[in-house]
Amino acid sequence: MQATDWSSYAAVYDMIQAYNPAYQDLVARFEAEVRGWSLPSGRPIVDVGAGTGVFSLGWARAFPDHPVVHVEPDPGMNAVAARKARAAGLGNVRIAARGVDDADVAPGSAAAVSCVHALYTFPDPPAALARLHAWLAPGGRAFLCDPGRPVDVWEWSRFLAGHLVRTVGPVGAARVFWRGRETWRQNRRIRRAQLDGTYWTHSPEAFRAAVEAADFEVERVETCFRGYSDLVVARRPLGGAGAGRQRPDRRGGTIAAGPTGCMRATR
Numbered sequence: 001m002q003a004t005d006w007s008s009y010a011a012v013y014d015m016i017q018a019y020n021p022a023y024q025d026l027v028a029r030f031e032a033e034v035r036g037w038s039l040p041s042g043r044p045i046v047d048v049g050a051g052t053g054v055f056s057l058g059w060a061r062a063f064p065d066h067p068v069v070h071v072e073p074d075p076g077m078n079a080v081a082a083r084k085a086r087a088a089g090l091g092n093v094r095i096a097a098r099g100v101d102d103a104d105v106a107p108g109s110a111a112a113v114s115c116v117h118a119l120y121t122f123p124d125p126p127a128a129l130a131r132l133h134a135w136l137a138p139g140g141r142a143f144l145c146d147p148g149r150p151v152d153v154w155e156w157s158r159f160l161a162g163h164l165v166r167t168v169g170p171v172g173a174a175r176v177f178w179r180g181r182e183t184w185r186q187n188r189r190i191r192r193a194q195l196d197g198t199y200w201t202h203s204p205e206a207f208r209a210a211v212e213a214a215d216f217e218v219e220r221v222e223t224c225f226r227g228y229s230d231l232v233v234a235r236r237p238l239g240g241a242g243a244g245r246q247r248p249d250r251r252g253g254t255i256a257a258g259p260t261g262c263m264r265a266t267r
């Protein structure tokens with residue numbers, strides 16, 4: 001069974017996130033972070049699991065001289081992103097209707113990569129991290145943010161309801177909830193997939209360990225999105241060894257390769 005219907009989610013994703021102060025805070029952190037980056041001009045920037053393009057279009061606005069590759073397999077998400085890129089006149093966004101495994105990015109080519117709230121849904125997050133690392137040019141930068149804790153749908157509903165009643169009043173709040181009702185359906189599916197291990201959950205430490213296991217050099221780790229998500233800012237070192245010494249498992253621990261090459265889970 002497909003855990004999440006991303007196309008159904010795409011229809012309401014931007015609307016609901018526009019009213020979600022935790023998501024707005026994450027977007028603001030992304031913009032504040034990457035605007036300070038000095039990237040070698042002309043090299044591509046790759047956003048994976050790019051959804052409706054909130055972050056890929058953010059890259060395109062911040063770095064108009066770089067091609068931005070929006071890697072996203074879902075047609076509903078891509079239709080929204082393409083419409084927004086056209087409306088904003090952003091000619092430097094290329095939509096790659098692919099998953100992370102078959103995205104066509106030359107190894108060692110990218111100036112920067114990002115993956116926001118998407119890695120946990122991928123079939124093999126450690127392999128995806130290794131792929132992102134391989135796409136980067138030496139010294140390339142990474143903005144990686146992932147929900148580590150299972151989404152508590154009722155807790156989020158109460159939080160958002162309180163915020164909406166304060167900002168748009170009770171009638172406005174009811175309207176937003178009704179228009180965004182697909183969000184709650186998809187978030188319940190996401191929660192089930194997180195609890196049954198289909199989707200990856202992790203602590204900040206395990207997320208950092210996974211990023212380091214893919215041979216990134218971690219610059220900073222933060223929690224965000226009301227404590228649900230872990231944010232790592234990292235880079236591909238200028239020189240370095242091969243990836244894959246320690247792989248995360250899907251429930252927040254890590255799987256370390258022992259001296260014999262056998263895998264063992266740690267919590």
Ligand SMILES: C[S@@+](CC[C@H](N)C(=O)[O-])C[C@H]1O[C@@H](n2cnc3c(N)ncnc32)[C@H](O)[C@@H]1O
Nearest residue numbers: 006049050051054073074077099100116117118
């Ligand atoms: C919650 S959305 C996040 C979208 C966007 N990054 C954001 O934060 O607004 C997760 C996205 O990951 C995409 N996704 C799922 N599996 C994928 C895969 N194997 N490769 C690339 N993207 C994938 C989904 O289609 C969905 O659009």
